[in-house]
Amino acid sequence: MSSEITAKNLAELFYDSAQKFGDQPAFGTKNKEKQFSTISFQDLYETGVSLATGLIAIGLNSKDHVAVLSENRKEWIITNYGIILCGAADVPRGTDVTDGDIQYILSHSDAKMVFVEDELTLRKVKKNISKLQNITHMIVMEGEPGLLNTQLRSHGEDEVDPGSHLYPKVLSLNGLVENGRRLRKLGDRRVEERLLTIQPDDLFTIIYTSGTTGEPKGVMLTHANMISQLRNIPIKIGPKDRFLSILPVWHSFERVFQMGTIAMGATQYYTNVRNIREDLMIVKPTFMASAPRLWESIYQGIQSKIQTGSVIKKVLFRLAYGCALMFQRSIQFLKGNRLDLHGRKIIESITLAMISLTSIIVLYLPYIIFDLIVLSKLRQATGGKLKGSVSGGGSLPYHIDEFFNTISIPVFEGYGMTETSPGLAFRSEKHRVIGSVGQIFPETEILLKDVDTGIVIYPPKKGIKGEIFVRGPQIMKGYYKRPEATAKVLSDDGWLNTGDLGIMSFNNTLKIVGRTKETVVLLNGENVEPVPIENKLIQSPLIDQVMVVGQDQKYLGALILPALETFSEYGSNYEQLATNRNVKEKIEEEVKNLIRTENGFKSFEKIVEIRLLPKTFEVGDELSAKLSVKRHVVSEKYKSLIESMYDGKTQMQKYVNQ
Numbered sequence: 001m002s003s004e005i006t007a008k009n010l011a012e013l014f015y016d017s018a019q020k021f022g023d024q025p026a027f028g029t030k031n032k033e034k035q036f037s038t039i040s041f042q043d044l045y046e047t048g049v050s051l052a053t054g055l056i057a058i059g060l061n062s063k064d065h066v067a068v069l070s071e072n073r074k075e076w077i078i079t080n081y082g083i084i085l086c087g088a089a090d091v092p093r094g095t096d097v098t099d100g101d102i103q104y105i106l107s108h109s110d111a112k113m114v115f116v117e118d119e120l121t122l123r124k125v126k127k128n129i130s131k132l133q134n135i136t137h138m139i140v141m142e143g144e145p146g147l148l149n150t151q152l153r154s155h156g157e158d159e160v161d162p163g164s165h166l167y168p169k170v171l172s173l174n175g176l177v178e179n180g181r182r183l184r185k186l187g188d189r190r191v192e193e194r195l196l197t198i199q200p201d202d203l204f205t206i207i208y209t210s211g212t213t214g215e216p217k218g219v220m221l222t223h224a225n226m227i228s229q230l231r232n233i234p235i236k237i238g239p240k241d242r243f244l245s246i247l248p249v250w251h252s253f254e255r256v257f258q259m260g261t262i263a264m265g266a267t268q269y270y271t272n273v274r275n276i277r278e279d280l281m282i283v284k285p286t287f288m289a290s291a292p293r294l295w296e297s298i299y300q301g302i303q304s305k306i307q308t309g310s311v312i313k314k315v316l317f318r319l320a321y322g323c324a325l326m327f328q329r330s331i332q333f334l335k336g337n338r339l340d341l342h343g344r345k346i347i348e349s350i351t352l353a354m355i356s357l358t359s360i361i362v363l364y365l366p367y368i369i370f371d372l373i374v375l376s377k378l379r380q381a382t383g384g385k386l387k388g389s390v391s392g393g394g395s396l397p398y399h400i401d402e403f404f405n406t407i408s409i410p411v412f413e414g415y416g417m418t419e420t421s422p423g424l425a426f427r428s429e430k431h432r433v434i435g436s437v438g439q440i441f442p443e444t445e446i447l448l449k450d451v452d453t454g455i456v457i458y459p460p461k462k463g464i465k466g467e468i469f470v471r472g473p474q475i476m477k478g479y480y481k482r483p484e485a486t487a488k489v490l491s492d493d494g495w496l497n498t499g500d501l502g503i504m505s506f507n508n509t510l511k512i513v514g515r516t517k518e519t520v521v522l523l524n525g526e527n528v529e530p531v532p533i534e535n536k537l538i539q540s541p542l543i544d545q546v547m548v549v550g551q552d553q554k555y556l557g558a559l560i561l562p563a564l565e566t567f568s569e570y571g572s573n574y575e576q577l578a579t580n581r582n583v584k585e586k587i588e589e590e591v592k593n594l595i596r597t598e599n600g601f602k603s604f605e606k607i608v609e610i611r612l613l614p615k616t617f618e619v620g621d622e623l624s625a626k627l628s629v630k631r632h633v634v635s636e637k638y639k640s641l642i643e644s645m646y647d648g649k650t651q652m653q654k655y656v657n658q
Contacts (some may be wrong), residue, residue: 004264005230005498009223010084013263018045021265024239028221028269028283029074029241031212036269039074048081051173052191055086060113062087064195065206067111069093069102071119071268072249075141075173077258078262079115082176087194089203091218092250094541095121101216102128105208108134111316113137115173118305122170133167144174166316183411198226206480207252207418218386218480221252225421229256230263232441234428235388235412237287239265242385244285246294248625251416251420257289284383289390292397293412295629296538299400302381320370323404330356332432338639339435340506357614364460367488368515375407389431394420394628402434402598403543413437415512419489419496421474424511436509444472447495451516451527460504467516501529518631520550526604528556532603533595542590545617548607549632549642555652556609557645558635559638560587561616571603580613587612607620609645 007013017026018041025038039047060066068082068090070076084375091109093101095117103126106114114135116122124139129135180188204223208216217409234255237243245268247254261268271279306317333356334340344352379386389404392414404411410429415437416422424446427438440446446467447458457466471494478486501514507582514529521527528580530548537546537558545561562577570580577583591607617623622634635642639657 002447003584005227007227008200008257009202010204010226011087011195011198011423013227014045014048014085015195017262017265018042021239025267025539026262027074027077027155028267029072030270030275030279033603037074038267038341039078041265044078044081044591046212047078048085048189050177050180050184051078051082052085052194053183054176054178055082056190056194057179057183057188058169058176060086060088062197063202064088064112065091065093065109066115066504067093067106067109067252069097069248070115070117070127071095072142072245072272073117074270076249076270077116078177079141079173080258084204085191085195085203088368089421091206091207091208093208094248094250094625095124097124098620099124099128101206105132105216105218106132106212109208110134113168115139115141120144124174127168132168137171138168139171139173139176141173148387156620157166189465193490198281201477202266203477205255207250209418217482217485219252219418220375220477221421222477222639225474225476226256227257228389228443229421229423229591231258232474233260233414234439235260235287235390236429237261237264239570241266241286241361241387242283243361244271244279244283244288245269246273246276246288246290247393251393251625252418253416255292256421256423258388265441280381280383284385286385286387287390288386289391289392291627292391292395292400295389295391295400295404296394298381299403302378312611314375316370318342321406322496323363323366323370324375324408326359326401328406330359330363332434334360335430336507337431337433338507339433339469339502339511339513343463343506348541371408373405378407379409383407385391385630390414392416395531395535398435399539405434406433415500415510416474417498419476420470420472420498421476423474424470424472426497427509431507431509433505433507433509436505436507436511438509438588440510441474443472444470446504446510451501462506464502465501468500468502468510469495470498471495491614506537517637520556521552522550522556522604523554524604526602528605533558533601533607536594536599537591540590540594542587545613547631548631549635549645556590556605556608557611557642559613559634559641560610561613562587574616575614578614584610584612611638611641630637 006624007016021041023040023042026041026044028036028038031037037331043183048118066088068079072331091111093105093569114125114126125138125369140406150338180318183512200223202223203220204226206218208218243266245254247531258268269283306314331351339383362525386409388410389410401411411434412427414423416424416427425437425440431439446460447456447469448460449456449469450466457464463467475494475496480491499516501516503511503513505511514531520530533548535547537543542561542563544563545560548556549559550556564581567577567583568585572579575591591610593599595605597603617629622630624630
């Protein structure tokens with residue numbers, strides 16, 4: 001975001017931003033009247049210092065760990081400031097934590113204190129308090145201590161005695177801030193003393209992975225890790241920009257943009273899935289970052305509106321989009337931004353350049369007219385002011401990626417993981433190569449390893465696929481108290497195994513083509529990447545969710561959730577659709593038409609069997625917080641359904657007939 005960042009740690013960054021941007025609004029959250037109320041950079045810093053003073057007064061030491069269980073809200077960032085300004089590290093999570101999450105994460109992380117969003121989350125923690133021996137204080141973002149204890153008793157729970165050595169004290173965020181202000185008026189300057197001791201290699205957070213492949217692991221990220229991200233993300237933002245924040249605030253992808261808006265003086269507004277459409281119109285963001293699922297939802301909403309419109313509107317949209325698609329593809333080709341994985345010959349490049357130039361000349365005027373009367377109205381679905389949108393935390397389907405770029409909502413897709421703080425690669429305005437995740441960050445090294453032979457390709461050759469290893473200033477310190485797990489992915493000389501498969505394009509950008517842990521290996525030894533197949537299938541209006549299966553089998557199968565609205569005549573819920581023969585036959589035909597060699601799929605990638613799911617995948621169950629499918633959970637939950645695809649002569653006969 002800026003090479004001019006001189007802060008050595010995040011506490012210095014907070015101070016610098018308060019000095020630079022003063023009374024400008026930093027963060028906004030909706031109040032009880034459903035209006036956005038903001039806090040300035042100066043007030044945020046001063047409130048954070050007061051909270052830090054209050055935390056030091058109740059015993060929080062440098063390098064202690066503090067759990068934070070909260071959703072997107074202004075109090076979250078105040079809490080974050082307070083913890084970091086103490087020299088401590090946060091252990092963040094959402095309010096949807098289970099008892100198992102609370103017991104494991106709070107204990108394993110050695111959290112000394114825990115911030116909770118409200119009284120409901122407080123009761124969740126208190127229910128498990130006997131297994132949280134390290135917790136000395138529970139701090140609530142809403143309410144006051146006396147009222148909180150009254151509420152606890154009203155639910156039939158014991159009062160938490162502030163003087164008891166058996167239970168943590170219950171305090172309020174506001175109470176701690178006020179006490180900190182009082183102490184500072186009396187001359188307390190312990191925060192300033194702490195700031196001088198914070199080193200770049202100190203932890204600022206421990207983020208526990210969602211556990212898609214087993215027990216959660218605590219990713220240790222340092223101040224230096226995050227500062228390197230702010231230096232290298234290629235997005236130009238400033239004090240006039242407005243970010244709309246929808247991803248969980250504890251997600252590493254979201255935290256980069258939190259810190260980025262602080263560093264560059266932009267304003268960030270917190271929203272959620274329920275209010276996103278309304279808040280897009282209110283905030284009119286210039287930038288926003290989200291997981292692919294949001295862009296899929298906006299895309300589907302636009303498509304649904306078009307399909308229910310008049311014949312004239314449908315025709316106008318097709319003409320406008322077709323014209324824009326050809327025009328934008330031509331522009332991007334001449335800029336060198338048409339994805340090239342094989343290396344074009346000179347004659348092919350000259351021919352495409354001439355075609356592109358001709359298209360631009362012919363389509364320029366129609367494009368301007370159609371954009372004015374049709375496409376500009378589509379952009380209003382996101383507030384009409386977006387200069388760019390960032391997609392991360394998962395693979396963005398190509399058709400959705402191209403759609404938003406075509407209607408002039410630039411999509412800067414990025415790539416990374418929690419273990420890399422998270423950014424490794426990012427698209428920029430100059431290198432917006434659709435279908436890729438952009439160029440590798442400055443200061444970052446990458447090598448590819450052939451999955452079959454183990455041969456290391458360094459530096460990576462263009463057009464060659466391999467497992468991605470990276471090294472750079474954003475690489476985690478390791479997994480907290482998990483040296484064996486750390487050693488499995490992080491070598492002594494700093495190379496991290498991402499577990500992803502990638503290809504360096506001839507545009508000097510990285511394309512992710514699969515994941516080694518997701519790869520389905522058929523009995524005949526063929527390796528199949530399920531994600532491209534799944535992305536193709538969810539383009540269908542008949543399908544809402546899908547997961548490809550077939551490990552150690554002769555052919556692929558798929559678990560599919562039918563689109564409830566599309567099949568409403570056959571049933572009012574998923575359970576009814578799952579047992580309806582007509583629904584299954586229609587989806588089987590759709591799958592057959594989509595996954596075929598004419599569409600670029602290999603013969604062994606065809607889906608031979610499908611089974612319809614009786615319920616949707618849910619966050620916290622089959623989906624992680626960033627909405628990626630927990631394949632091991634789904635495989636276990638629907639084990640019998642999957643086995644039925646490979647049981648019996650009927651299935652084998654279908655395979656032979658394919």
